[in-house]
Amino acid sequence: MRGKYCKDQHATLVERKTVDSKIWGKMLNIRQTAENLFIWDLGKGDISFWIDNWCPKDWLSPISSVPNTDLKVAECWEDEDWSLLKLSNILQANSVTKITSIKIDRSKPDKIIWQSFSNQSLTKDINSKVFQWEHISWGTIIWNNFLSTSMSFFCWRAFHKLLPTDDILKLKGLRGPSKCRLCLHEEESLPHLFFECNFVQLVWHQLLSHLNIENKLFTWDKITICWHTWHKRNYASIPLIVAWFIWMERNKAKFEDDIPKTEKIIRNKLSYVHKMNKLKRFPNISNSYSSGQPDQIQVYRVYWKPPDHNTVKITTDGSFNNSGVGVGGVYRNHLGKCLLQFYIPVMVVDALETELVAVYWALKIAKMTSWYNLWLEVDSTNLLNYEEHVPWHLTYWIKKIRELNS
Ligand SMILES: [Zn+2]
Numbered sequence: 001m002r003g004k005y006c007k008d009q010h011a012t013l014v015e016r017k018t019v020d021s022k023i024w025g026k027m028l029n030i031r032q033t034a035e036n037l038f039i040w041d042l043g044k045g046d047i048s049f050w051i052d053n054w055c056p057k058d059w060l061s062p063i064s065s066v067p068n069t070d071l072k073v074a075e076c077w078e079d080e081d082w083s084l085l086k087l088s089n090i091l092q093a094n095s096v097t098k099i100t101s102i103k104i105d106r107s108k109p110d111k112i113i114w115q116s117f118s119n120q121s122l123t124k125d126i127n128s129k130v131f132q133w134e135h136i137s138w139g140t141i142i143w144n145n146f147l148s149t150s151m152s153f154f155c156w157r158a159f160h161k162l163l164p165t166d167d168i169l170k171l172k173g174l175r176g177p178s179k180c181r182l183c184l185h186e187e188e189s190l191p192h193l194f195f196e197c198n199f200v201q202l203v204w205h206q207l208l209s210h211l212n213i214e215n216k217l218f219t220w221d222k223i224t225i226c227w228h229t230w231h232k233r234n235y236a237s238i239p240l241i242v243a244w245f246i247w248m249e250r251n252k253a254k255f256e257d258d259i260p261k262t263e264k265i266i267r268n269k270l271s272y273v274h275k276m277n278k279l280k281r282f283p284n285i286s287n288s289y290s291s292g293q294p295d296q297i298q299v300y301r302v303y304w305k306p307p308d309h310n311t312v313k314i315t316t317d318g319s320f321n322n323s324g325v326g327v328g329g330v331y332r333n334h335l336g337k338c339l340l341q342f343y344i345p346v347m348v349v350d351a352l353e354t355e356l357v358a359v360y361w362a363l364k365i366a367k368m369t370s371w372y373n374l375w376l377e378v379d380s381t382n383l384l385n386y387e388e389h390v391p392w393h394l395t396y397w398i399k400k401i402r403e404l405n406s
Pocket residue numbers: 180181182183184185186192193196197198199
C-alpha cells in the first residue's frame with residue numbers, strides 16, 4: 001500500500017484521490033489520530049524530521065514557516081552526534097538545546113513504539129483510541145432487547161450516514177430542492193432532522209421533561225457526551241426510539257403528505273417505552289419514568305338500552321390493574337336475556353389495549369356463533385378519539401378487528 005499510494009511521500013501528506021480504494025480511504029480518515037498513537041525510538045534516523053513523532057512536538061520550533069517536509073532526522077547528524085550548524089539553520093535556539101540533549105545510536109534501526117495508555121491488548125487499544133465512540137458500546141446500544149429489528153437497522157444506517165436524508169443524497173449526486181418536511185423552513189440534513197429542527201426540539205423538550213432528564217439541547221456532535229449519562233441510567237436506547245419515530249413521521253409527511261404532529265411522535269414513543277417497561281426490558285427506568293397521574297376512581301350510573309329483536313347487543317369491558325389484566329363481554333337479546341358471556345386473562349400494555357382486545361374477542365366470538373347483527377357497547381371513549389392517529393401498540397389489534405369484518 002505504501003508503494004502504491006505513498007511512493008516517496010510521507011503517509012500523512014498524501015492527498016486523497018477519487019481512484020483510491022475504500023480501505024485506503026478509511027486509513028486516510030484515521031491517519032492523524034493513528035499517527036499520534038506512535039512514537040519513534042531513534043536509530044538510523046531514517047524518519048521524517050518534521051512529521052514523525054520522534055521527540056515531543058513542542059520541541060520543534062522552526063525558523064522558517066514552511067519547513068522542508070522531506071528532511072530526514074539523520075540529515076541533521078554529523079558523525080555520531082547532532083550537527084549544531086544544521087540544527088541552527090532550521091530551528092530556534094531553545095529547540096536546538098532540547099534536541100541536542102537526545103542521545104543517538106546510529107547502529108540500531110529506528111523502532112516504532114506504541115504509546116499504550118492501558119493494559120489491554122494492542123489491537124483493542126488501537127481500536128479504542130481510534131474509534132473513541134466504542135467506549136460507549138454502540139454495538140450493544142443498537143442491537144439489544146429494547147429496540148425492534150427495524151429500529152436497530154435504522155440506527156445502524158443513521159450512524160453510518162446511510163439514511164437517505166437530503167444532505168446525504170446530495171453527496172451522492174442527487175441534487176434537488178431540499179426542505180425539511182417537519183418544519184417546512186430549513187433544508188433537510190441529518191443534524192437538522194433529528195436535533196436542530198424546531199419541530200423536533202419540541203418533541204425532545206417534552207420527552208426529556210417527562211423522563212426527568214435535564215433538558216440539555218443536544219446535537220449530533222454532542223450526543224456521545226450526553227450518552228454517557230443516559231447510558232448510566234439505562235436510557236441509552238431512548239434517543240434512538242425517539243429518532244425512529246421522528247423518521248417515521250418524516251417519511252409519512254414526505255411520501256403520504258401526512259401533516260406531522262409532535263403529539264403523535266411523543267405518544268408513539270411513550271407507548272413503546274411503556275410496553276418495554278411492562279415487559280421488564282427497562283429494569284431501572286420505572287424509578288424515574290412517570291407515565292402520568294394514576295386513574296381516579298369515579299362512579300357513573302349507566303343505563304342499559306335493549307337492542308331491537310334482530311340484534312344481539314354485546315357489552316364489553318376490560319380490567320387493567322396491578323393484580324392482573326382481563327377482558328370480558330356479555331351478549332344479550334332484545335329482552336335483556338343473557339345469551340353468552342366470556343372472560344379471559346390477557347397480556348397487554350395499557351388500559352386502552354385492554355379495551356381493544358375485549359372488542360376483538362367479542363367480535364370474534366360473535367362471528368364464530370354466526371351472529372352478524374350486532375350492537376357493540378364499549379366503555380372507553382378513548383378508543384373513538386384514536387380513530388385518526390393510532391398509537392403504535394394498538395395498530396396490531398385494529399388490523400385484526402378490521403380483518404374480522406372482511
Ligand atoms: Zn425542520
